[in-house]
Amino acid sequence: MVALAASLGRLPVKCGGACKDPKVRERWGCDHDAEPAGYTVHCWYCDGRGVGCEHCEGAGRLPVPRCPTRCRTPDVLLALEAWRWRQDGFLPGAGTWLDQTDQFLDVCRILDVEHARLTEEGVDDG
Numbered sequence: 001m002v003a004l005a006a007s008l009g010r011l012p013v014k015c016g017g018a019c020k021d022p023k024v025r026e027r028w029g030c031d032h033d034a035e036p037a038g039y040t041v042h043c044w045y046c047d048g049r050g051v052g053c054e055h056c057e058g059a060g061r062l063p064v065p066r067c068p069t070r071c072r073t074p075d076v077l078l079a080l081e082a083w084r085w086r087q088d089g090f091l092p093g094a095g096t097w098l099d100q101t102d103q104f105l106d107v108c109r110i111l112d113v114e115h116a117r118l119t120e121e122g123v124d125d126g
Helices: 002-007 022-028 074-087 102-120
Strands: 039-042 061-064
Touching: 002 074, 002 102, 074 102
Parallel strands: none
Antiparallel strands: 039 061
């Protein structure tokens, strides 16, 4: 979700030049986990409700100790790319929607929900 939010410009961390400052790199977790986490994002486990959520400890937000660029691993970027192609009407595998892998369908469901939350609500996830 961090990678999607970053690609939509919805995080307080803006990679692009500021990361040259050692203090900024330390705060946002550019080289290693920041302690405490540099920013938080909407908890996708409880959809921000927080009540009884062991992942966000009831806060409705998850701490992110790494720079968004570090969260965009090759597998995450591939999933985002496949999801974007699907948004344009193309499927990664041959056949119809039902012929796609379970992993791809899961990624689409998760990213669709998060994308709607970030865009329709105008959430600035910071």
